Amino acid sequence: MNSNFEHYRIFYYVAKYENLTKAASAMHTSQPSVTRTIHNLEKNLGCRLFERSKTGMKLTPEGEVFYEYIAAGCSQFFKAESNLSDMLSLDNGTIYISATETALHCYLFQAMESFNARYPNVHFKILNNSTKKSIHIVKEGNVDFAVVSAPFHIEKPLKKQILREYHDILISGKRYSELKGKQLSINQLSKYPWISLTSEAITRKFLNQYFEKNGLKFEPDIELATTDMILPAVRHNLGIGFIPPEFAIDDLDSEEIFEIHVQETFPERNITLIYDTEYPQSIAAKEFLKFLSETTIL
Template structure:
């Protein structure tokens, strides 16, 4: 038997409404097309499903038996379609994101909170990854969007968009209090113990270049895997280090750490959105991107 779901769907609506005209209207097709489908289905099944009269289409005993199965199947299919529609909508959608720590703390947490105040039923699934792992997650279709904190080049079909600038500040703990309240050259600071990310991190390469531009070599005494570990290491007087401004706000207010003013200005950095132009974005993901575009730095 070669019947497909479209045949069953037509049969379901004709049986439900007992009327060819109404069924064709719901199915958005012509009445002759509905009639042909019913004839084809009856021929394939080898029995009559309806009796036709001026009052409409009535199920035969065979038709009623067949309808008990088809209606149950259609109910499941329609429920599945409805649930899927909700999943990709603003009523119950999910947005899959990969983001670096800096992007999360300096931009994304606030943006997600504000978006959820408008669309409270949209859910976020977040992977906390490095910049390159986040880019690869987009390439492989594992996430809808990536948010990173390092300028980089991406190839089509990937596209990047700068969302906002952020600044890094140099901080120190009580052991280095003599550095507080005056501008200090990078050369003088290079003699102090430094804390930074490992050499593989793009942020570390950014700092290597910053030091090199001023004729210095950056040789941190302590290397850490993630940015959020730098702050407690500084607080415990293990050295000085750069962190995004937002990371240090609370600790500075509590006077656990202080900002060190550097004569040589550290370049501004950017929070960047990366997405695949060929990847089918859900309604929720598209709306979130529109929301981000409307936000001011």
């Protein structure tokens, strides 16, 4: 038997409306096409499914038995289509993002909050990864896009878009209070204990270059795996370190720590969006990308 789901769907609508014209209208097709499909289905099944009359289409006893199964099957298919449509829409969609911790704190959390105020039923699935891992995940098609905070190189079909710019600040705990309120050179500060990320981190390489540009070699006393661990280490007076300002707002306000003013400007950094131009985006993901392009997050 060569019947397929489209034949069964047409049979379902003809049986439901008991009229070829109404069934064709519901399916946005022509009546001759519906008539031809029913004829072929009856031929394939080897029995008549409808009794045709001037008043419409009535199911035969064989047609009634067949309809019980087809109606149950169509109900499940229609439900699946509806649920999938909701998942891909702004009513119940899910957006998958890979992001660095700096991108999350300096941009993405606030952007998600603003977007959810407009579309409260959209959900986010966030993977916290390094810039390198985030780019790889986008290439593999495992997320809709990535938001990262370190310099990187990409190739087509990947594209990038700068979402915002920011500067790291140098912070210290109370132990080094003699540094407070002064304008100091990086050379003067190099004598103090430093806290930084491990040598594998792209952000650490960025810091190495900053020191080299000023004729110094960067040799931190403490190396940590994640940026969010730098703040508590500084708070406990273990050294000084650069950190995005968003990480330190509360501690700066409470004066648990203070900002050190450095003469040599620390290079500007970017929060960057990465996406695959060949990857099909859901309605929710497309709307969030549009939102990020049109909205300023400070």
